[in-house]
Amino acid sequence: MKIGVISLGCPKNLVDTEVLLGKLNASNAQFVSNLEDADVILINTCGFIDAAKEESINTILEATKLKENSDKKIVVTGCLVERYKNELEKEIPEVDMFIDLKQEFQIPEKIGLQPKLKKPLYQNRILTTPKHTAYLKISEGCDHTCAFCAIPNIRGKHRSRPIDELVEEAKILADQGVKEINIVSQDTSFYGIDIYGKPMLWELINKIEKIDEIKWIRLYYLYPTTVNEDFIKNIRDSEKVVKYFEMPVQHSEDKILKDMMRGYRKRKIQQILEWKEKHIPDAAIRTSVIVGFPTETEKDFENMKEFIKNAKFDWLGVFEYSHEEGTPAFEKYEDIIPKEEKIRRKNEILNVQEKITEEKNRQLIGKEVEILIDGFSEEWENLPIGRIYRSAYEIDGITYVETTEPLRAGDFIKAKIKDVVDVVDTVAYLE
Numbered sequence: 201m202k203i204g205v206i207s208l209g210c211p212k213n214l215v216d217t218e219v220l221l222g223k224l225n226a227s228n229a230q231f232v233s234n235l236e237d238a239d240v241i242l243i244n245t246c247g248f249i250d251a252a253k254e255e256s257i258n259t260i261l262e263a264t265k266l267k268e269n270s271d272k273k274i275v276v277t278g279c280l281v282e283r284y285k286n287e288l289e290k291e292i293p294e295v296d297m298f299i300d301l302k303q304e305f306q307i308p309e310k311i312g313l314q315p316k317l318k319k320p321l322y323q324n325r326i327l328t329t330p331k332h333t334a335y336l337k338i339s340e341g342c343d344h345t346c347a348f349c350a351i352p353n354i355r356g357k358h359r360s361r362p363i364d365e366l367v368e369e370a371k372i373l374a375d376q377g378v379k380e381i382n383i384v385s386q387d388t389s390f391y392g393i394d395i396y397g398k399p400m401l402w403e404l405i406n407k408i409e410k411i412d413e414i415k416w417i418r419l420y421y422l423y424p425t426t427v428n429e430d431f432i433k434n435i436r437d438s439e440k441v442v443k444y445f446e447m448p449v450q451h452s453e454d455k456i457l458k459d460m461m462r463g464y465r466k467r468k469i470q471q472i473l474e475w476k477e478k479h480i481p482d483a484a485i486r487t488s489v490i491v492g493f494p495t496e497t498e499k500d501f502e503n504m505k506e507f508i509k510n511a512k513f514d515w516l517g518v519f520e521y522s523h524e525e526g527t528p529a530f531e532k533y534e535d536i537i538p539k540e541e542k543i544r545r546k547n548e549i550l551n552v553q554e555k556i557t558e559e560k561n562r563q564l565i566g567k568e569v570e571i572l573i574d575g576f577s578e579e580w581e582n583l584p585i586g587r588i589y590r591s592a593y594e595i596d597g598i599t600y601v602e603t604t605e606p607l608r609a610g611d612f613i614k615a616k617i618k619d620v621v622d623v624v625d626t627v628a629y630l631e
């Protein structure tokens with residue numbers, strides 16, 4: 201059976217797709233990249249905000265066009281289905297199966313295949329990232345109740361995966377050539393509290409650090425309330441955790457953080473930034489904020505802009521508030537801030553951040569850095585491209601490497617930064 205797979209959304213959803221690919225592979229399915237050739241088109245959707253829902257629905261509709269006058273089957277799963285299964289079945293009858301998250305990993309059987317798995321599910325993953333970098337999903341769901349967020353309704357309560365299972369998976373990834381482990385979940389710094397009664401992220405990391413082939417461990421989706429000074433010191437003292445973390449703050453103003461039900465205030469964010477400056481000044485922080493939350497006034501917005509100017513995050517993403525049914529904010533507020541105004545606010549924040557990101561990249565010029573080679577640039581004569589510790593795969597800026605040395609993806613090299621291009625990227629050369 202020829203299967204074409206499309207994976208949308210976040211790295212956690214991508215891990216689910218990779219697990220599914222592993223199970224399909226154990227069923228002797230054949231993967232095709234051209235959907236025209238597929239007997240089955242499998243779409244793993246995202247559904248947490250308007251923009252993501254739109255992309256998912258458009259992708260489904262594109263697939264239904266390919267199905268016309270053919271025996272192709274279309275199977276759709278993921279967060280959009282978890283939220284809107286009934287509506288989708290009514291609205292898009294051309295789709296053969298809408299499979300919710302609870303049955304997601306039974307899709308091979310549902311399309312008539314008999315998987316012969318020799319190992320536990322997660323150990324059969326087929327990586328879709330370059331072979332030297334992979335995501336490790338350490339838990340599912342979230343116990344927070346952020347007012348704007350539909351994820352707890354979609355993915356349920358926080359469920360940490362056992363440490364031994366994760367270490368086993370990391371070992372298998374390392375055997376496959378993975379050198380960079382990207383730790384993801386909805387709430388990474390909460391890891392273990394549900395099953396071990398206390399935070400256990402560093403116990404997990406200490407075990408993964410013992411895997412020789414693993415060189416870099418990168419942390420995503422930290423939650424400010426579970427990041428304390430010891431956490432920052434642990435990053436400082438860790439041999440393999442890179443000096444980088446992603447921690448969405450969502451806003452800076454106390455009134456809005458309260459309305460967003462985030463459980464912390466501006467002082468906590470400032471404290472984390474102070475601990476970072478004190479213990480790991482060269483570390484890079486990626487964060488994200490939301491503009492246009494219903495109670496956000498022009499003054500709140502201006503204050504946040506000022507905060508971001510001074511906070512000097514290394515990388516920052518901006519989301520327009522999306523009025524999601526089933527969330528506390530949907531019940532309590534009207535979506536009163538016009539779309540154009542949300543876009544104006546977003547662009548203003550991005551303009552502020554662009555200057556900061558460029559300034560931070562310019563401070564690297566002349567510095568010798570370690571670079572993990574990811575591949576080769578299509579547009580720049582096959583120049584090797586990679587990342588330094590400050591950049592996450594496919595999210596932050598990349599580094600072009602000027603060299604005649606024969607490099608391969610997965611190589612670690614030392615090089616000197618010589619320039620910045622397009623604000624976010626850098627150019628390095630081997631001495």
Ligand code: SF4
Nearest residue numbers: 342344346349351386
């Ligand atoms: S931490 Fe908040 S924003 Fe993140 S998934 Fe949980 S509820 Fe949503």
